[in-house]
Amino acid sequence: MDTDEFREFGKAAVDYLADYTDTLRERPVIPNVEPGYLGRLIPDEAPEKPESWQEVLGDVERVIMPGMTHWNSPQFHGYFPSAVSYPSIVAEMLSAGIGCLGFSWMTSPVCTELEVTMMNWLGKMLGLPEQFLNCTKGPGGGVIQSSASVATFVGLLAAKERTTRRMMKLHPDWSEADIKAKLIAYTSDQANSSVEKAGLLGSMPMRHLPSDEHCRLRGSTLLEAIEKDEREGLIPCYVVATLGTTGTCAHDCLEELGPICNDKNVWLHVDAAYAGAAFVCPEFRHLMSGVEFADSFDFNPHKWLLVNFDCSAMWVKDSRYLVEAFNVDRIYLAHEKEGQQPDYRHWQIPLGRRFRALKLWFVMRMYGVQGLQNYIRHTVNLAKQFEGYIRNDDRFEIVTEVTMALVCFRMKGDNSNTRELLDKLLARRKIYVIAATYREKLFIRFVVCSSLCEARDMEFAWKEVSERATEILNPVPQQDVAVMSAIESSKEPATNIATMIKDLKIEHGLKEKAPKIS
Numbered sequence: 001m002d003t004d005e006f007r008e009f010g011k012a013a014v015d016y017l018a019d020y021t022d023t024l025r026e027r028p029v030i031p032n033v034e035p036g037y038l039g040r041l042i043p044d045e046a047p048e049k050p051e052s053w054q055e056v057l058g059d060v061e062r063v064i065m066p067g068m069t070h071w072n073s074p075q076f077h078g079y080f081p082s083a084v085s086y087p088s089i090v091a092e093m094l095s096a097g098i099g100c101l102g103f104s105w106m107t108s109p110v111c112t113e114l115e116v117t118m119m120n121w122l123g124k125m126l127g128l129p130e131q132f133l134n135c136t137k138g139p140g141g142g143v144i145q146s147s148a149s150v151a152t153f154v155g156l157l158a159a160k161e162r163t164t165r166r167m168m169k170l171h172p173d174w175s176e177a178d179i180k181a182k183l184i185a186y187t188s189d190q191a192n193s194s195v196e197k198a199g200l201l202g203s204m205p206m207r208h209l210p211s212d213e214h215c216r217l218r219g220s221t222l223l224e225a226i227e228k229d230e231r232e233g234l235i236p237c238y239v240v241a242t243l244g245t246t247g248t249c250a251h252d253c254l255e256e257l258g259p260i261c262n263d264k265n266v267w268l269h270v271d272a273a274y275a276g277a278a279f280v281c282p283e284f285r286h287l288m289s290g291v292e293f294a295d296s297f298d299f300n301p302h303k304w305l306l307v308n309f310d311c312s313a314m315w316v317k318d319s320r321y322l323v324e325a326f327n328v329d330r331i332y333l334a335h336e337k338e339g340q341q342p343d344y345r346h347w348q349i350p351l352g353r354r355f356r357a358l359k360l361w362f363v364m365r366m367y368g369v370q371g372l373q374n375y376i377r378h379t380v381n382l383a384k385q386f387e388g389y390i391r392n393d394d395r396f397e398i399v400t401e402v403t404m405a406l407v408c409f410r411m412k413g414d415n416s417n418t419r420e421l422l423d424k425l426l427a428r429r430k431i432y433v434i435a436a437t438y439r440e441k442l443f444i445r446f447v448v449c450s451s452l453c454e455a456r457d458m459e460f461a462w463k464e465v466s467e468r469a470t471e472i473l474n475p476v477p478q479q480d481v482a483v484m485s486a487i488e489s490s491k492e493p494a495t496n497i498a499t500m501i502k503d504l505k506i507e508h509g510l511k512e513k514a515p516k517i518s
């Protein structure tokens, strides 16, 4: 492909993406395919001869889109958001096009320096304590990881290194292997699966401590567990507290957990993968009070801050522990300016690293702090709108307090109606929601995810939920379904048909009153 063709291809791809975004609301959010669908659409072997870009790009709609779950559709309310924005897409294109790797300052000075500066901008925007920032005196600083899972694992490895060194100094007669075998980590029973995985990968048992009735991990629970383990000769090493749990967006009590961790020399990592973005708005910052006790803090701009995957922002109070844990030198990695700026290969697991700071730069400049705050507030208000519908209908209940843009709700009674509601919603594929449980109660998580979401999308989702609930609580007898479809296809004058259908619908509770918003 020559440069002229690249220009055409690239422009056509941008046009395609713009059209895709404009038509997202009309596309079914959940694909209608069965496993193996792709095998019928593409050949088993790579083509012998080159194909044109027109053929390849044309196949995106034919082959790719039928199997796509549209994460940025305004009808996508599952998991947490997967951010996207035009400034971020363009920055990602530039980064791909430039194609540099920035594992040391020397391999691309701008990669490192822009990342240092962006992590300072972002940290200040969130109101993080100064010790986490690189612009203050001291060993703190920020780094972009690929995901929150990786950040939790990196924190665990640094904690392991720090505790092992400390114990070796305290007990020179203990072997490193003996110390490592006694290390133990803690989190709550609400922590993300990635926290358990970090324990598995890092060979450190992870205790899942019970959370309180608001799904939060409390200090007394942690202290009790730590003291019990200490009595049994184990060495408490690492605590992962979550701000914004995946299930219910609960916030562990950092103000209680922090002093215990500091007192016991246990590394405290804060996983704020989703909720962290909300801290750009001062009114949410009370939810992170106690963050000053943490050793590391991570959140995903790639979830709720309009920066596309992957971009996970991690800060540490003392980067020397990372460097000690991850420092492996080779002659070919050395350079003359070492020590003046971070060599980020020491702050992460892989050697190679992408130029991700570029998309933070584009997004922060083109939205500004105010634009990002407005965006977060807009999504939270939409969630409030949806919450209002649920609260005003006594067939439903809200499961936990709605603090951000996640609404957890269920149908009253045992779990069977909620299960049926979920099955019906997914079978119809009009909106995407997922299930979660808390203390045996099944509930539905509804997250305002897409940056395209508007009030009408909340109305749409509510109508879909409400009508399915009506079907469950008020099933229409089969013979009436038959009557209704017979009437609908009959040759009666339109006004008669409309009246007959309306009467039947009212009889079966299918005619909805206009929803009230509190």
Ligand code: PLP
Pocket: 079, 080, 146, 147, 148, 149, 150, 192, 194, 242, 244, 245, 246, 271, 272, 273, 274, 300, 312
């Ligand atoms: N932590 C929490 C609280 C999450 O909700 C998630 C994902 O939703 C993760 C961690 C994992 O994030 P990532 O996919 O960036 O590893």
